[in-house]
Amino acid sequence: MPEQESRERRIARAAERCATALFDGQRPDGTWPNPRPPAAVGTAAAVLALCLADRGRSAGLIGDGARWLIRHRNADGGWGLLTGSPSDPMATSLAVAALHLAEPGRAAAEVADGLALLESWGGVRGLSDAKAWRQTGLVLSLAGLYDPAEVPRLPAEALLLPAGVRRRALSYYASGFSALSLLQLRRRPWSAVLRPVSARVAAIARDIVERSEEDEGGVGSHGSDPMLTGLICAALQVAGECPRLVRAAVGYLRSVVQPDGSWQLIHGPEVRRDDVIGAAVAGESLARAGHAADARLLRTAEWVLSRRQDRPFPVFGCPPGGWTWTGGAGWPSVYDSVPVLKFLAATGAHDTAVRAGAAWLRRRQDSRGSWSTFVRDTREANDGPCPFTTAQAVDVLVLAGASAADRAVRRALRWLTRVQRPDGSHPSTWNRGGVPATAAVLSTLTRLGLGGRPVAARARGWLLAAQLPDGSWGAGPGAEPGTAEETARATRALAECGGAVERAAAERGLDWLLAAQRPDGRWDAARVCVFTPDHGPYPDGLITQGLALGALTASQRAFRDAALSTGRA
Structure with a gap:
């Protein structure tokens, strides 16, 4: 025919x-x-970590990242996972905490608007997801914007479960959960009766974070993710834990910053992605x-x-x-x-x-x-x-x-x-x-x-x-x-x-x-890949062509x- x-x-x-x-x-x-697209969560977490762990040497990167965050906030005063993503509590709390530490005077209006948006959602306590409540509260507490005593306690005792059960329960959150558990143990010590157990929990948490980074090549990253790496780095720095990992994370974050001052959604430790x-x-x-x-x-x-x-x-x-x-x-x-x-x-x-x-x-x-x-x-x-x-x-x-x-x-x-x-x-x-x-x-x-x-x-x-x-x-x-x-x-x-x-x-x-099909033989990439369920769809040009x-x-x-x-x- x-x-x-x-x-x-x-x-x-x-x-x-x-x-x-x-x-x-x-x-x-x-x-x-x-290349992956720039990410507000990765940029905010990196800026937060560098403010806490490397402010003197990384002042230029901190300033560039803060200005990028200000330029790319949403009209409602919040931030989403990526540029163009709807505002969500985790991204907004990370950006607010980072700007509060990076530019406490110049970004005061942006910080106030972000906090107001969080309050319009019912505040940290109003978040229906307990995990989001804990993470958001802990992030804000790193910048002194929330009382850590008001944050629901992480069930850090889960780290005492047998290794196989613990893996199934925590999955790839294991390293982040462990770092936040160390932060919680430092800021909200357990009672004298439970102190021996808390010491065991802390030892397991350190081992998980250290093993995860070492098995990733010992290059400072966690999941090749600037957001997770920045959050872990910030938590460990404030907790006074694992100084080698803090230094390594700072090195990774400094090595993968983009020319426009942002950090990508995912970036391996190599300069060439x-x-x-x-x-x-x-x-x-x-x-x-x-x-x-x-x-x-x-x-x-x-x-x-x-x-x-x-x-x-x-x-x-x-x-x-x-x-x-x-x-x-x-x-x-x-x-x-x-x-x-x-x-x-x-x-x-x-x-x-x-x-x-x-x-x-x-x-x-x-x-x-x-x-x-x-x-x-x-x-x-x-x-x-x-x-x-x-x-x-x-x-x-x-x-x-x-x-x-x-x-x-x-x-x-x-x-x-x-x-x-x-x-x-x-x-x-x-x-x-x-x-x-x-x-x-x-x-x-x-x-x-x-x-x-x-x-x-x-x-x-x-x-x-x-x-x-x-x-x-x-x-x-x-x-x-x-x-x-x-x-x-x-x-x-x-x-x-x-x-x-x-x-x-x-x-x-x-x-x-x-x-x-475009004249150059390619197709436009759409935001169809997902970083987390129901959040942050992003484009992938190479997958699109394939x-x-x-x-x-x-x-x-x-x-x-x-x-x-x-x-x-």
Whole structure:
């Protein structure tokens, strides 16, 4: 059909333009620059820490950071996670505390406005989330703006739990919780009867913070996150604890400040910021678009392989063999490891590494059949079982040779069926809306030959209903406008289903993607990645290009396979 041929030619040209743009932006070693956006929380926490622990040497950085915060506050007088994010209590309390210490006179009006906004929410005591109440109160107390005796006590005794139970309870909050516990113990000493227990709690807290930093390479960062690092540094400085860690954190914060005076959402300790997950998503799409043997992409694969963690991470109870998001030593994550393994599988030259990664994933599977991000069997909202991560992990097991009969796969599919929402969608911890996880689950079931199951039918129905009138997808049904990322995910999943209705929807999605491609071969990145649930969506340009390219080539391949199977080729 002429229309079909025209669309195929347009897809091929669009895919080639995207591939050219990706390769043109690649560094000689196979990596890509992919900076995270500036973050008000990271900037405020860094300024707060430097005010308390390094004011003399870092006076210039403190002043630049304070001015950045003033320029980027919201119209309501508060701050959100990122520029443009709605104001929230934690970001606002961090910024208020930082400005009060950094510019006690010049920023008095901004501090007063921020405190007034907190009061309009009911004040620190009015926060419904006890964790937010504690963190906000402790942050303000660091700057002398709140009485620490009024802050609800952290349950620091949780540190006395057996290591496995403690890991599941605290998850990746372990180091921050430990630092704040040390601060609380210094400011609100326990009674004489409990003092021996408090000494034991303090010893465990020190060990967790020290081990976490050492296992991250001993470079001063915690989670490659300026916000967490700044908060830990400030708490330890005021508590008079772990002076080496305070000095190391100051060094990290000084090394990753941006030219405009801000700190990014996430930044590894290296001056040059590398990004494993973005490189993996783009690399897989390039490999499946016909560039698997390209020397430039082979360099990416070698770099990714060199970033594999060769040491355990005891704070998370994690064995060696996974990847972090920044490419350095740090927090091994299932969420970041699965796209790396899918990329290595797509090259066709790293089967041994893929099998080893699949074995690592099997060890990380939750007892309920799902996969979490950092800690097995945790129920922490930012880490616990995630349908998107679980579907992606199943894909890796299949790429390594598993079938639908595999026990780990069967357990994962039972869990995915059990947690599907009544409307047919699945949520994702690290992506907004229902499209990413719903599309991932549908794609996984289709690849396993299980597209006829009710769970797949419900997922298809939800995706079809969520398509917007212009052919795109956004956060969910009725959401406007559509984005390249969500449209790419839904288009690919529906194209691979093979049905006529699904194909028609996928073709409309492809047409939208083709029209949305910029002259330089790229797509605009939208705020669809999520740093914490319901807060701080941010864009990721490299992932955007990888998803769009993957949708173009996978859909084209699916349509050709369908035509061959019906004898219409």
